[in-house]
Amino acid sequence: MTAAAKTEANLGPVPEGFDRHTVEQFLYREARLADEGDYDAWEALWTDDALYWVPIDGGGADPQQQMSVIYDNRNRISTRLKQLRTGKRYAQAPPSNLRRLLSNIEFLGGRANPDGKVDLEVGANFLAIESRPRGVRLWGGRTTYRLRGRGGELRLAYKKVVLVDNDQPLPTLGFLI
Amino acid sequence: MTAVIGSGYDRLIKHDKVHGSLYTDPAIFAEELRKIWYRSWVFVGHESEVAQPGDYVRKRLGLQDVIMTRDRDDQLHLLLNRCAHRGNQVCSDARGNASAFRCPYHGWTYRNDGELVGFPFFKGYGQRKLDLALGRVPRVDSYHGFVFGSFASDGPTLLEHLGGAAGEIARLVRLSPEDRVELTAGWLQHRTEANWKLLAENETDGYHPQFVHGSIFGVTGSPIGALYSDNSTAVTRDLGNGHSENDLRPEFRKFAEPMRWFGTTESRVPGYVAAMRTKHGAEAERILIEGGPHVMVFPNLFIAEIQIFNIQPVTVDQCIQYSTAVQLAGAAELNRRMVSQCVGSVGPAGMLLADDTEMYERNQAGLASLTPEWLDVRRGLNREAIDENGYTVGGATDETGMRGFWRQYKSLMEAP
Numbered sequence: 001m002t003a004a005a006k007t008e009a010n011l012g013p014v015p016e017g018f019d020r021h022t023v024e025q026f027l028y029r030e031a032r033l034a035d036e037g038d039y040d041a042w043e044a045l046w047t048d049d050a051l052y053w054v055p056i057d058g059g060g061a062d063p064q065q066q067m068s069v070i071y072d073n074r075n076r077i078s079t080r081l082k083q084l085r086t087g088k089r090y091a092q093a094p095p096s097n098l099r100r101l102l103s104n105i106e107f108l109g110g111r112a113n114p115d116g117k118v119d120l121e122v123g124a125n126f127l128a129i130e131s132r133p134r135g136v137r138l139w140g141g142r143t144t145y146r147l148r149g150r151g152g153e154l155r156l157a158y159k160k161v162v163l164v165d166n167d168q169p170l171p172t173l174g175f176l177i
Numbered sequence: 178m179t180a181v182i183g184s185g186y187d188r189l190i191k192h193d194k195v196h197g198s199l200y201t202d203p204a205i206f207a208e209e210l211r212k213i214w215y216r217s218w219v220f221v222g223h224e225s226e227v228a229q230p231g232d233y234v235r236k237r238l239g240l241q242d243v244i245m246t247r248d249r250d251d252q253l254h255l256l257l258n259r260c261a262h263r264g265n266q267v268c269s270d271a272r273g274n275a276s277a278f279r280c281p282y283h284g285w286t287y288r289n290d291g292e293l294v295g296f297p298f299f300k301g302y303g304q305r306k307l308d309l310a311l312g313r314v315p316r317v318d319s320y321h322g323f324v325f326g327s328f329a330s331d332g333p334t335l336l337e338h339l340g341g342a343a344g345e346i347a348r349l350v351r352l353s354p355e356d357r358v359e360l361t362a363g364w365l366q367h368r369t370e371a372n373w374k375l376l377a378e379n380e381t382d383g384y385h386p387q388f389v390h391g392s393i394f395g396v397t398g399s400p401i402g403a404l405y406s407d408n409s410t411a412v413t414r415d416l417g418n419g420h421s422e423n424d425l426r427p428e429f430r431k432f433a434e435p436m437r438w439f440g441t442t443e444s445r446v447p448g449y450v451a452a453m454r455t456k457h458g459a460e461a462e463r464i465l466i467e468g469g470p471h472v473m474v475f476p477n478l479f480i481a482e483i484q485i486f487n488i489q490p491v492t493v494d495q496c497i498q499y500s501t502a503v504q505l506a507g508a509a510e511l512n513r514r515m516v517s518q519c520v521g522s523v524g525p526a527g528m529l530l531a532d533d534t535e536m537y538e539r540n541q542a543g544l545a546s547l548t549p550e551w552l553d554v555r556r557g558l559n560r561e562a563i564d565e566n567g568y569t570v571g572g573a574t575d576e577t578g579m580r581g582f583w584r585q586y587k588s589l590m591e592a593p
Contacts, residue, residue: 054526057363063520064513067363067501070526071517079521082396083528089392091531134370134538167271169366169497172534173525 011109015118017149018107023122026154027102027145031126034176035098039081042176047148047157049114050074054177059162069166069173091174098175100128102143111146119146119157126161130175137171140164190587192580193555197544200372206493212589213476214239215328218338220478220487221245221255221314223360224322225504226272233289234272237489237497238326243314244268245324246289249276253319255326256291257312267311278311287311321350322358323478341416341568345470349480349503352469354452357506360485362516364499365524371537373477373496374586376488379533380473380481381421381578383413384556389536393528399440404428409573413557416568419475419585421578426467438468438482439511440518449510469503473578475585484519494541498534500524554579 026045033042046052054069055061063071072080083089104125110118121144128139146158161177163170189196199205213219219238226234227247235258236243242258244267258266260280267278267287277294279286284297291311299305314326318335323346325335336343350358369376379385383405387394394402404411410427425438435443435450443450443465454461469482479486480503487499502519504512523530557575564570571577 056365061363065362065516067365067516067524068520069365069524071520076521079393079397080528083392086392086395089528089532090389090535133542169368170525171368171370172531172538174531174535 011111011121012118013110014107015110015120018120018147020107022154023107023120023147024105026147026156027105027122027124030156031100031102035100035128037084037092037095037175039084043077043081045156046074046077047150047155048074049157050077051158051160052077053158053160054166054173055160055162056166058166059160069163069170070161070177089174091172094133096175097131098128100126100139102126108144113146113148113157115148117148119148121146128177134171139173139177141166186587186590190583191551193558194551194553195583197550197552200374200541200544201493203493206372206490208590209490210239212592213586214490215241216332217329217476217589218316218318218325218327218333218335219476220474221324221326222487223358224253224319224324225359225361227253228361229274231274231276231289232272233268233275235268235270238314238328239490241314242266243326244278248288248290252290253317253324254290255314255317255324256287256289257314259312260285260287261293261307261309261311262296321346322360338418339474340418340420341566342418342420342422342472342474345416345420345422345472345480346474348467348470351457351464352453352503353505353507354449354456355505355507356456359504359506360501361504362502362519364487364501365527367498367500367523367525367530367534368491369496369498369534369537370494371496371534371541372494373488373490374582375537375540376496376498376533377473377476377479378579378582379537380479380486381413381423381471382576383409383411383423383572384574384576385533385536389532390529392532405573407574411573413571413573413575413577414564414568415570415577415581416472417581419582420473421581422470422472423573423578425471429466429468433466435462435465436468437466439514441514446510446514449508452507473582475582483515484523486523498530500527500530554583 030045052072084092087093102124106123108121108123111121113119124143126143130137141161141163144160148155148157189199221236221238222245227245230247230249233244233246236245244256244258246254258268260267262285265280265282267280277286277288286295288294291313293309315330316327350356386405387402404425411425414422414424429438471481473479477488483503485501490496500523502515521528554576557571557577561569561571
């Protein structure tokens, strides 16, 4: 078991100091930046130890030994965004037209972070509508976020997106989900 | 235009061009199912996916829902997921371990070799045994663990079919210090709105990488682009029977650096390099320098150094790409890196394959335009040569592989 898979279980109590309204506004903003392809602003949300993960087969497997749709550390998030910014990432050039809804936002608990503090773990359901020349497609699932309070601002340390159809053939996923 | 079914493929397939209807005509697709997917040897999966007796995994072979099983005697079977009673699916899980499959509809039960072992309320049949079983793919064979099925009860053997491609599969397996490849990392499933042949042709097309993948090569400083440049010493080889490869070894030999093919150096993977030297002795340097194959095995297995693709058709304009990372037995040091690199590259969000797939889909869309009616596959005809093994060889960016694909395709489609 890797750190990422193992820590799924070890969730502490919801940490102090995270205001529900502020957290929700942060999640909505993250969603809007992804929808609008604002790559610079989206990238600035992440911490240095970031992990962005879209698993298959339910998301219970060890991502270092099993395939994932996306399993990006901070460095690879940066590479992915650099590729998008070239304008020649054809899977996203022209970009998808997107809008997503977040709902069922739950504060799930706390998780120790490398700064010796505690990140807030939040769960939310989402529904994204993607329009491309290929057609309109609905993407839906459950996202788990880990948020870190830093300098009075929130940062995103972890985003795991479990698609409802993660065990089925998926079309190209060129946008930031 | 509508094809003349069963004959006349020479009207659609010329040595230097192929007709657009080959990718768009549902009647041709139906004939491909009969003459290629349900006749020729087709890659299905890998023995390591059903490592233990009783293990099973659902696979696709053409449009068929196939259960790959390993029985208690270690025999592999490819069973069709259809009850002999009313046609219900007997297996609903993607994988598992079971000695038998019980149809949920009326409780008919089949052993994992396909034999019908029981059915409830036998008095209604006046007997305890019925002469029924699950359908089976009649011929199942494997090569270095790669499992193939053929619906033809006779015909060329798997080894005859693999021909010149067999050596490339062996070359992959030789990268394992234990001479064994495993495909145990799970498969990404990428739905693609394009005819399957556009994928098969593209796999050893050395012309596209600099253009389709320029975005990722540029931002990562990847040396892969240079392998497929106009002055690359790599070659494209028609291996016969529709198989083809991009042989990158001439480029890797130029640098003569162990592990360059994997984008790393031997100091980063010392345990693996040492194990390979112990295993292969004097041969090790060559193996470590030359790396893995980049070979398309007709009609649907593509081995791209560290990743494996299984292409299966759905309709004339849709197919599924299954992709996974190669895992080399005895090379733990490499295996995680292979999963990581592979996840970055392939599948619906892969930084390489999502762009290939975008090209497949735009290609399919473009083929709806009425003219020009043909697709051009002449590139490199002016500079092909025959190598020491009798294979036709073109330059790194030439369409030699495509022409080999179409020769095999035509021969299978023109067979009665």
